[in-house]
Amino acid sequence: MNVLGIETSCDETGVAVINEQSQILAECLYSQIATHAQHGGVVPELASRDHVRKLIPLIDQCLQQAGTSRDDLDAIAYTAGPGLVGALFVGASVGQSLAWALQKPSLAIHHMEAHLLVPFLDHAGGVEFPFLCLLVSGGHTLLVHARALGQYQVLGESRDDAVGEAFDKVAQQLQLGYPGGPAIEQLALSGQATLPPFPRPMLEHSSLDFSFSGLKTHTLLSYKNSGKTTQENADIAFAFQQAVIETLYEKCRRALEQTNLTTLVVAGGVSANRAMRSKFNDLSDAGINVVFPDLKRCTDNGVMIAYTGLLYTLQNKAAQNKSIEVYPRWSLADAQS
Ligand code: KG4
Ligand code: ZN
Numbered sequence: 001m002n003v004l005g006i007e008t009s010c011d012e013t014g015v016a017v018i019n020e021q022s023q024i025l026a027e028c029l030y031s032q033i034a035t036h037a038q039h040g041g042v043v044p045e046l047a048s049r050d051h052v053r054k055l056i057p058l059i060d061q062c063l064q065q066a067g068t069s070r071d072d073l074d075a076i077a078y079t080a081g082p083g084l085v086g087a088l089f090v091g092a093s094v095g096q097s098l099a100w101a102l103q104k105p106s107l108a109i110h111h112m113e114a115h116l117l118v119p120f121l122d123h124a125g126g127v128e129f130p131f132l133c134l135l136v137s138g139g140h141t142l143l144v145h146a147r148a149l150g151q152y153q154v155l156g157e158s159r160d161d162a163v164g165e166a167f168d169k170v171a172q173q174l175q176l177g178y179p180g181g182p183a184i185e186q187l188a189l190s191g192q193a194t195l196p197p198f199p200r201p202m203l204e205h206s207s208l209d210f211s212f213s214g215l216k217t218h219t220l221l222s223y224k225n226s227g228k229t230t231q232e233n234a235d236i237a238f239a240f241q242q243a244v245i246e247t248l249y250e251k252c253r254r255a256l257e258q259t260n261l262t263t264l265v266v267a268g269g270v271s272a273n274r275a276m277r278s279k280f281n282d283l284s285d286a287g288i289n290v291v292f293p294d295l296k297r298c299t300d301n302g303v304m305i306a307y308t309g310l311l312y313t314l315q316n317k318a319a320q321n322k323s324i325e326v327y328p329r330w331s332l333a334d335a336q337s
Contacts, residue, residue, distance in 0.1 A: 001017070001019060001020040001074045001075075001313065002017055002020075002025065002066075002068055002072050002073050002074055002199070003017070003018050003019075003073070003074065003076075003077055003306050003310045003313055004016075004017055004062075004063075004073050004075070004077065004095075004098075004173035004306065005017075005018065005077045005078075005109075005302045005303065005304070005307070005308075005309055006055070006059070006076070006077070006078040006079065006094065006095045006302060006305060007078075007079050007091065007114075007300055007301060007304070007305045007308025008051040008055060008077050008078075008079060008083075008087050008090050008091030008311055009079045009081070009082070009083025009084065009087055009088055009091070009111045009300065010042060010047065010083055010084055010138065010139075010205040010300060011031070011033065011036055011042045011047050011087075011300075012029060012031050012032065012299065012301065012304070013029070013030040013032070013033040013050070013051050013055055013058055014027075014029050014030075014169065014262055014299040014301040014302030014305070015026070015027070015028045015029075015055070015058045015061075015062040015302040016028070016062065016301070016302035016303040016305070016306040016309050017062060017063065017066040017073075017306065018303065018306040018307055018309075019065065020314070021127070021311070022137050022235060022307065022310065023139045023193050023214060024064035024119060024121075024142075024306075025066035025067070025305055026062045026064075026066035026067075026166060027062070027301065027302055028062040028065070028302065029301055029302065030054045030058055032047060033178070034047070034137045035047075035050055036046065036177065036178060037177055037178045039176075040169065040172050040177075040178055040325045041067075041172070041176075041178055042084070042178075043105070043287045044084045044086055044087065045086065046083070046092055047084055047086070047087045048064050048086030048089070048278070049254070051087055051090035052090055052108055053092050054229065055090060055091065056094065057096075059157040061148045062203045062302070063084045064190070067283065070098070071102065073102065073104055073255055074080070074098075074101045074104060074105075074254075074313070075099075075105050075106065075309060075310075075313045075318040076095045076099040076104060076105075076106045076107070076309075077095070077102060077106070077107040077109050077112070077306055077309020077312075077313075077318075078090055078091045078094070078095030078096070078107070078108065078109075078305065079091055079109050079110075079111045079305055080108035080109060080110070080325065080327055080330070081108075081111065081324050081326055081327030081328055081329070082110055082111060082112070082139065082140075082327060082328055082330045083326075083328060084328065085088075085326060085328045086115070086272045088326035088328060089133060089324070089326055092324050092325070092326050093206050093324050095212060096270070096322065096324045099320070100320075100322055101309055102181060103320070103337055104320070105313070105318035105320050106114050106317050106318065106319070106320070106321070107308075107312050107313065107314075107317065107318050107319075108325070108336075109305050109308050109309060109336040109337070110308075110330060110332060110333050111300075111305075112135055112140055112142065112268075112335075113134055113150075113152070113308060113332060114242055114304035114307070115137065115265055115267040115268045115293075115304060115306040115310065116133045116135060116144065116146060116265065116303050116330075116332075117149075117239070117304070117307060117308050118267065118293050118297050118303065118304035118307055118308075119267050119291045119292060119293040119297075119302075120265075120291070120295070121293075121294075121303070121304075122154055122227075122294055123149055123291070124256050124285075127148055127149070127311070129148045129149070129303075130146060130147045130261060130263075130264065131146050131148060131261055131263035131264065131265050131291075132143065132144070132145060132146070132155075132252065132255055132256055132259060132261045132263065132264050133246060133264070133265040133266070133267065134251075134252050134264065134265070134266045134267075135268045135332075136162070136163040136267075136268045136269070136270035136271055136272075137163075137164050137165065137247065137268035137270065138162060138164035138165055138168065138179070138268070138269055138271045139162050139163060139164070139165070139326075140157070140158070140162050140212050140268070141157060141158035141162045141212070141250060141301045142154055142157050142158075142332060143154070143155045143156035143157070143208050143255050144332060145251070145259055146265075148334055149308050149311055149312070149315065150312075150336050151213070151287070152202070152322075152332045152335060153253070153333065154331070154332060154333055155169075155208045155252060155255055155258075155259075156170075156207065156208025156209045156210060156211040156239045156255070156257050157209060157210065158209070158211065158212060159210065160210055160211050160212060160213040160328050161211075161212045161213045161216060162214060162268050163244060163248070164179075164181055164270050165208075165212075166212040166215065166216045166244065167179075167180045167181040167184050167244075167299060168180035168181065168271065170184060170216055170219050170237075170240055171183045171184050171214055172217075173220050173223055174187075174223060174233055174236070174237065175198075176267070179269075181269060181270055181272070181273065182267075184237045184241055185216060185241065185273050185274065185275065185315065187236075187237040188237040188240075188241045188275065190230075190231070190234045190296050191234035191235045191237050191238025191241075192231075192234075192238065193235075193238065193239070193242075193310075195222065195239045196234045197234065197239065197242070197243065198215060198219065198239045198242070198243035199214060199215055199242055199243060200243055200246055200247045200250070201214050201215050201243075201247060202247070202251075203247060203250055203251075208254065208255055208258075209322075210247065210248075210251065211248075212244070215240070215244070215247075216288065216314070217244055219236060219239075219240045220307070222236050223236055224267050241273070241275055242275075244271070244276075245276045246279070248276070249280060249282075249283075249303065250281055252264055252266075252280075252283070253283065254319050256283070256288060256303055261312045262287070262288060263288070263289040263290075263291060264283060264288050264289070264290050264291070265277035265291045266280060266281070266290070266291070266292050266293070267292070267293055267298065268298065268313075269298055269300070270298075271292055271293060271298045272298035272299060273296055275294055278291075282304055312334060312336065
């Protein structure tokens with residue numbers, strides 16, 4: 001069995017083919033970063049147009065690399081939400097049209113569910129429910145109790161900016177370019193703890209929700225009041241990153257305590273952050289099984305969609321239907337089960 005995965009929810013066109021044994025036969029990724037970097041962030045219309053240009057050639061390239069033809073595909077999985085409406089429509093239209101032309105079943109995949117599941121791809125045992133999952137991307141910050149495939153209880157979420165969004169906005173102010181996460185991480189490497197600690201938002205609340213806009217403003221004010229030397233900028237990046245990581249860490253620690261779960265999965269673009277990965281290993285010392293995706297599967301990719309599609313196909317959830325629908329806002333709690 002071969003499943004094709006298509007990801008077009010934001011600024012990456014991702015395609016992959018995976019087989020029944022969860023082996024990746026091929027994966028192709030086209031990043032639009034160069035297009036959006038000139039504008040300081042993602043321009044939705046440019047994203048849609050780029051997906052239109054790149055998706056079909058990328059599918060052909062991916063099938064060729066996999067050594068499979070279109071007829072060898074048994075199901076087509078595509079991201080149906082959440083994300084940018086136009087960008088989602090490109091993947092959904094192509095995915096559904098391909099499925100219809102080949103008379104094969106398709107699957108509308110929840111982007112955040114795919115982030116949540118992909119860390120298990122390289123684990124011998126596959127997905128082992130239940131677990132706690134911290135999802136940190138450009139659009140979402142979610143703390144989730146994952147009970148079974150398609151059964152997710154959201155324990156906490158951001159009340160304002162997502163973590164990745166806060167990284168991107170701070171980086172924009174510090175003129176570090178887009179995307180901001182990797183740039184802040186890099187700059188923070190030469191930073192030192194010279195500043196009074198930045199606020200750790202919402203830790204005084206018993207709720208597991210997050211809020212990062214106050215920390216973002218605090219960071220911007222520190223920058224405004226600084227001498228803007230390279231070292232001062234690095235110290236600010238360091239203090240900001242520390243505050244984010246420690247806040248996320250503490251909320252996860254509390255959630256693990258409250259749920260008695262012993263596995264923590266951290267996924268989504270921000271989970272590529274090495275300082276964060278290193279801090280979260282402290283939980284391993286406390287007996288928690290901490291699972292991160294491979295570095296290249298933290299940010300958006302086609303493999304995570306193909307893998308999620310495979311898991312549902314194995315549960316006979318793939319179906320033939322001709323409607324093309326996308327869900328720009330789609331709660332993880334309503335993902336398929
Ligand atoms: O999951 P993702 O690729 O796309 C969305 O679903 O949003 O996440 C992208 C986000 C961006 O905000 C980016 O700045 C952030 O992930 N990011 C990072 C790092 N790499 C990507 N944030 C912190 N440190 C990183 N190394
Ligand atoms: Zn994502």
